[in-house]
Every structure is written in structure tokens, then in C-alpha cells.
Amino acid sequence: MLSNWPVDPRREARLARWAPCSKGCVAARVLALACAVSAPAIVEAAPPEAAPAPAPAPELVPPVLENEVQPYAYPEQLLERDEPPGGEVLVEYVVGADGVPKEINVLDGLDPVLDAIAVEVVAALRFSPATYEGEAVEVVLSIAIPFTPPEPEAGEGEGETGEGEGEVETVETGEGEVGTGEGEGETEEAERPLRISGRVREAGSGVPVVGATILAVPAGDYPEGKVRHKLYGDEPEPAWMVKALSDDDGGFDLRGVPDGLVRLILLAPNFERLEWVVKLDADQRLETKYFLTRTSANPYRTEVATERDHMPEAVVRTITVEQINQIPGTQGDALKSIQNFPGVARASFGAGQLAIRGAAPGDSGVYLGYHEIPTLFHFGGLTSVFNSDILAQIDFIPGNFDSRYGDALGGIINVQPRKGRRDGFHGYVDTDLFDTGVLAEGPIGKGSFILSGRRSYVDLILPLVIPDEVGFGLTLAPRYWDYQALFDYPVGGGELSVRVFGSDDRSKLLFTEQNDISEDDRNALETIQWFHRVDLVYRKVDGPWEFLVTPSYKREFFGGSIFGNFDFEASTDTLSARAEISRRLAKNLRLRVGGEFINEWWRGRADIVPFGDNAVGTNSGDATVRETTYTRIVPSLYTTLTWRVAERLLLFPGLRLDWYAAPQNRAAVDPRLRFIANLTDKTAIKGGVGLYSQGPGEVENDLYFGNPRIGLSRSFHTSLSLVQQIPWDVSVELTGFYKRLWNLTSASTRIMLWPGEDSPRPESFASTGTGDIYGGEILLKKELGDRFYGWVSYTLMRSVRVPAPGEPQELFDFDQTHILTLIASYDFPFNWRVGARLRVVSGNPYTPVVNGVFDATSAAYIPIQGPVNSARQPTFHQLDLRVDKTWVYKRIKVTSYLDIQNVYNAENTEFLSYSYDFRVTQPVLSLPTAPSIGLKLEW
Secondary structure, eight states: OOTTOOOOTTSOOBOOOOOOOOTTOHHHHHHHHHSOOOOOHHHHOOOOTTSOOOOOOTTEEOOEEOSOOOOOBOOHHHHTSSSOOOEEEEEEEEEOTTSOEEEEEEEEOSOHHHHHHHHHHHHTOOEEOEEETTEEEOEEEEEEEEEOOOOOOOOTTSSOOOTTTTSBOOOOOSSSOOOOSOSHHHHHHHHSOEEEEEEEEETTTOOBOTTOEEEEEEOTTOOSEEOOSOOSSOOOOOSOOEEEEOOTTSEEEEESOOSEEEEEEEEOTTBOOEEEEEEEOTTOOEEEEEEEOBOTTSOOOOOOOOOOOSOOOSSOEEEEHHHHTTOTTTTTOHHHHGGGSTTBOOOGGGOSOOOBTTOOGGGSEEEETTEEOSOSBSGGGSSBSSOGGGEEEEEEEOSSOOTTOOSOSSOEEEEEEOOOOOSSOEEEEEEOSSEEEEEEEEEETTEEEEEEEEEEOHHHHHHHHSOGGGSEEEEEEEEEEEEEEEEEEEETTEEEEEEEEEEEEEEEEEEOOTTOOSOOGGGEEEEEEEEEEEEEEEEEEETTEEEEEEEEEEEEEEEEEETTTEEEEEEEEEEEEEEEEEEEEETTEEEEEEEEEEEEEEEEEEEEOOOSGGGTTOOGGGSEEEEEEEEEEEEEEEEEEEEEEETTEEEEEEEEEEEETBTTOEEEEEEEEEEEEESSSSEEEEEEEEEEEEOOOTTTTOTTTSOTTOOOEEEEEEEEEEEEEETTTEEEEEEEEEEEEEEEEEEEEEEEOOTTOSSOEEEEEEEEEEEEEEEEEEEEEEOSSSSEEEEEEEEEEEEEEESSTTSOOEEOTTOOSEEEEEEEEEEETTTEEEEEEEEEEOOOEEOOEEEEEEETTTTEEEEEEOSTTOEEOOOEEEEEEEEEEEEEOSSOEEEEEEEEESTTOOOOEEEEEEOTTSSOEEEEEOOOOEEEEEEEEEO
16 A cells, blocks of 8 residues: 555645754764665655756755655454545654654545554654755655555455455565565565564663664674774774664564674664674574663653644643653642743742633633543642643643633633553652652553552641741641542443542641640631542544543532631532534534533531620630532533635634523523634744633522622633744744623622512622733743753733722732743753743732721721722742753663752742731742752653
């Protein structure tokens, strides 16, 4: 099937962007010199004379294919159809400065199964990189991969072929000839005796190195063993050479190697060159195993596969696991890394609030495996509740998100867990000053598993290091743990995933004095929060169809006690489910239709003890007890159409219908439109408009504490983004956005007589608020791939609200006018890495207290407040630093790191503390310099 690959004259290779690598692109250059092989016709064939392609510039040298194309078979699952699909799959890919294909995209697909095979074929190619004026550059190539269903088997005696023959074709690249596996060269190779066989693994992880080149040459004057130093002088051309490539399991075979001392040369992109001299006695066969070490310019990382998504967002910013570990100040935590993107407000004390583009933290949704996760972070935002090392990647969508997501006015964070590794058993132990985590993963039959857990010990350390002079003690502050168990297995032509995970946080802050004899609940502040969740996910691709079914059950609890005056607890059971069907309707048209169902049962209890003089001597028996239940049912339907209107224009019209059946009994119809226009190969414009709806929270809609008549909050999103690729693998993204909000839930002091009640009481909340959010963002980002990595993120934004008609406009609580983040990370030799993060952010708005008036009745001062949010805290600025050192051995890898937050101990004000008469203020500062030392052992 790979023989005579056609070249479309309209699909010539073009220089999309170029980035000179350092003078030390040794791996690619050694490959080009040591094992140069002519490229197959698909890369170098010239178009017909009638339509000659423009010749490349004299300074541009195109890439040359270095390895053989991996053979593949026509999928058996497609042969069951009446008409198995056949034709070409057009694939576009970037040949990097290291000769490895990346950014592989299917431009013109044929079938999801065949498209996936085409991507795998391209990913296995290896090149000597293109050069421009002598420097390695990146180029974009396109290739048409043909798929032809095999002919029906003939009957007996009618030319029937042997089992397996005629279904797989291979490409021989020795002389630029293409064969079918029956050529003379292959027959001679098979007749040669097998002398050396082995496997190539990655040092530290044991992952197979696919596509590595193994050369066998005479050893000459080199002694037996590892070659540690090159001999002086020019080496003569070897008298003979035997070459092999490692397969998907890292295995290789060398045939016909002569007796004596043999020098083995192992070469692979992004790995250090390894040479070893072995001795071959007569009639001897060696079985070996070699471990290659990744270069410091491209450190070890676990490769993960992500699910295909045909509906790219108008503005989506993705961060991968390998990038997370490069960002200082986050302790390698995935969700904390999101706080560095444009449009994300800085949270006080580094807590885990995500205020996206001027919206409240509760107005955005975080999806983990197709369902919302109840909480992002453990106590105080120290770390997220889900292990970052088992995430594939994180997509941050600040606005104009797809119709798949609903019940949100802000932004969306979409997280997908990865599957466990199936190349062997792996794991690690990771410990630092705050907690210790463990992970184990490996294969189970045809499937895989991941087990992970983490437990903190801050509650044991803090009471020992905090001096008594501070005036409070910590009896349990904070203690947290989390766990994850994931299982994936192929079932019925698809993939079944079972995910069980949870989190538990408990903290207790006790204010004490020297004369206190025993603990008193009136001096304590205590919180408890935990959740457990079980997901089932089944995905299947069947020809042009894609199916997704995923139910989920979650149990969560939140409770606490505030100085003995207010005790509360709330528990929630949530059953959610999602189902999607996607189909390619035509060559340029694809439709996705889905449904979502959410059912919540909420139970709350609050014990309120009276304040003031009357509270003296009271206890829990004098408290006012409120108990309430709440049921929320929200079924939804949504659809999105992917329509390639022209070669460079994609439209994504969508529609979402939400019915808030209980308790609101209200419906929301939200049409949305997004687009992507590729003006050139390096320039794109993306944008969108749409309506978004969000229901009220449990307390806001509660009969006792809120208003059961409250409506749905609404918003209108618009955004426009310009993305420009520039040299050196750098991209610039400029985005402007505007959001109009109405029917917002606002506090109300109006007194109402509710149906069925005898006495009036406050309305508490009403849907009277409006708001405007507008601004611009810039993201200048240098991608991974070289020693240097980093980005510059800046946001200029304004978020205002009007609580009710006729009231003055005021700044929103999470408005931050300027948000600047600079991140830089550099890989030094010997596996050292140093990174820094600098943040400069406008202070949070607050309502000042201008004076205090003495109230003789209560014998206390009453504050007199100024206009709402009319003042702002001083500008926040902070520098964080991270230093990593990695030692790589054959079967383990050890990483130590030092992560220092607030290096120069900036005294940033978080809020003000007032004196008893409100005439003197004192700033409450953010966290001081906080170093964290950690050690991670991986195998």
C-alpha cells in the first residue's frame, strides 16, 4: 500500500517557519553523516513539467529521510463493512530542527481509523533536518498516504496467497526503490545469520526508544566496553557497516556482522550518542540492552496520548505536563500553573481561586474527565487535588467556549487524565516540605492501571516552628490527602475507562492565651472538606462515527465552625452523565450532538448562636438551628457543527439548550458561533460570539437563606484573537474581549411577605445586577524544544458591576487592571535547570472604612464605610525561583529541586486590619519568603 506514493503538485513542501538551532545540533548532524539514506519519492519527487513548482532558495536544503517507513496493514475492523473505505489521507507535519515530525495534522481525512494510522506512520519518520544558510530550520511538509482495501480472497487453486502475504507492504530506501517485501535485497538480508539482537530503552524510565539507529562497524583501536573518549585523528571509512532501526518495543536485530571486536553506535533524536565495543566470537550470538540518556536541551518526559477533538476553541491555551515542571513558583502543580495565563486574576495568599477575565471564581467551570470537579485545591491552594503527573494536558478557555460546556459565565478549564503506561511497570516517590506522593502504573492484559496517593504533614511541622508569641496555636492545620485509581481496557472495539479519585482536607486554627487552661470552641476556627468520585467512560470510533458515554457519581461534604457562634455542614450527592455522537457528514463537514444530565441532592444545616451581650453564657443549646434540602435537576442538549467553508476558513456554529427543571423551572437557549481563519501559514485570526447562562447556587436559591424565585444569570461573550508565528519557535497572541452580563444575583435588603408565611422577611438576593467586562491580552510564548523556554503574559482589563437599577457603578471584587507575568527557564549542561517567575499585579479593590462611631448600647464602635470598592491595595510584585538537578541512571531517575516563592521577601498587602475604633489600620501581608525542597525518585 505504500508503494508508489503519489505526490500532488499542489501539495509541495513549504517553509512555514524556521528556527536556527544551536551549533550543537549534534544528533541530527551525526545521523545525516553516519547513516544518510536517500528519501522516498514522496519527499523529493518533482511535480509535472506542466506545473513546475518554484525552486527553493539556494540557501535552503530540504530534509532527507533517514529511516524506513514502518509497514502497516489494512485494519481488519474496516473489512467488515460492505464497502471498506479506500483512498488517500493528506497529512501535514512539521519536520523539527531535530529531524522529528511534530504538529501532525490531518488536512483531508478518509476515515477516523485510517486517519489515526496515517498519523502513526508520519510520526515514525525520522529526517536529517533542513538547513537554511547552514543553520537547522523547521519546515512544513504534506504527504498523501494511500489506503487500498485488499482484494477478496480467491478460492482454493485460484491464486490464493499464503497467510499474511500481500496485506503488508514495506519500503526499501537503499537505492530509492520501492518494493513489496519480495525483493532480492530483503531475501539476502533474511538469509544472513543473526549475530546481535537487543533493545534500546530510555535511561531512567525504561521506555522503548522507537526509531533509533543502530550502526555496527569495526572497532579498530577502541578497547572493549563503553566508548568514553574519541580517539585523536580522522577515522578511516569503515570496511563494512551493518545498520538496524529499533521497532515499537525498542528491539533491533543486526545480521551478518563479522567476528571480532565490533563498535555499536546508537543514535536517536534528542538523545545523547552512545557507543559500545563488544566482542563476537565465532558462531556466537549476543543479546544486549542499551539505555540512552535524553539531552539536557530536551529533558525526560513521559509521552501521553490525548483524545482527538474536532472542535478547537476560538481562544484556547494549552499547557502540557513537561511545561508544568518548568514553571517556578508552582511546585510542579498543573492547576496552579494556569494562574500564569493572561486573564487570570491573582488570588490572595496564593489560594486556589480562579477568577477568569473579571468573573467570580464560582462563575467558571473546571472539567476533569467530562465532569465538573467540586474543588480545585487543597487548603490554602498549596496543591491541587488531582495528581498532575497523570494528566495528559490542560486546556484553558477564558471565554467563548464550545456548546459542550454550560452553566458558566466566566471560562472553562478542561482536564483529561492520561492512560497508564503499557511498556512495563513504573512509578515514583515524590516528597517535599509539605507532602509526600507515590505513583505506580503498568499494564494489565491489554489495558493499563494507575494508582496514586498523597498525604501532607504540614499539621505536624507547623506547630513546631510557629513561636508562641504569635498568639495562636495550630492543633490541625492543615491536613490533606488525595488518591487516584485509573483503569483502561479495550472493550468491544472501543476503550473503557474506570476512574476513582477523591480528596480530604481538615484544618483547625485555635487562638490561645497564656492563661487559657483548656481549649474552647469559642476561640477556634475549623473547616472540613472532602469528596469522592467514580467515573465510567466508554469511547469508540466506528468508521465515520465516534461515540462517548460517561456516567459519574460524586459525594462531597463541607462543614466547619466559626468561633463557636456559627456551625454549619452541607453534603451533596451528584449524579451526572454525558453522551455524545459525532459523525463526518461530508468532506468538509462534521457534526457532534451531545446530551448532559445533572442531578444534585443538597442537604444543609446551620447552628447560629446569638451575638452581642445576650450571647454571654450561651451555648449550642441556645442556637437557632436551620435545616434545609435542595434538589437541582438540569438536563441539557448541545450540538456543534465543524464546517470548512474554504481552505483557510473554519466555522463552528453551535447551540446549547439547558432546562433548569428544579427548582427554577426555567430554560436557556444559547446560540454560539466561533471561527478560525488562517490568513497565511504563520498568521491566524480566531474569534467568537455567543450567549451563556448560569443557575444560582444552593444558598442563593434556598427557601430560608436565599430567594427561591431568583432567575438565571446571563452573559454575552465576544472575543477576537490574532496569532502570529515568528522565528525561533515563538508565537505572539493578541486578544481583545468584551462581556455584557445581566440578571446577576445581587444582595437585596427589600422586605417581602413570602407565600405561606405570616410575617415578612428580607428577600436576601435578587436578579437585579448588571455588569461589563472588557480588556485585552497579550501572550508571547517560546515553546519547548530548545534550552530556553518561557513566556510573557500581560492583561489590561476592567470589570464593573451595577447591583440594581439606579445604583452607582462599582468595581468588581476581582477586578485587577494590570496583570503581568514573566516566566523564563533555561536548561544548563549536566541536567541542571534554573527558572524564574516575576509577577506584577494591580492591588485588589476594597471598601475603605473612613471612621468609627461609638454605640453606647452595644459598647462597641460601628464602622462608617466609604463608597464600595473605591480604594485599591498597593501593587503586588513577587519573584519566584526554581532550581532542578537530575541524575539519570539505567533504571531510575532522581530529581532534586528547590522552589523559592517571594525570593526578595516583598511585603505585599492582602487586606487591612482596623483598630477597635477604626481609626488606625495595619496591613495584613501575603506570604513571606517560602522555600520548598523536594526529591523525586522515578523508575
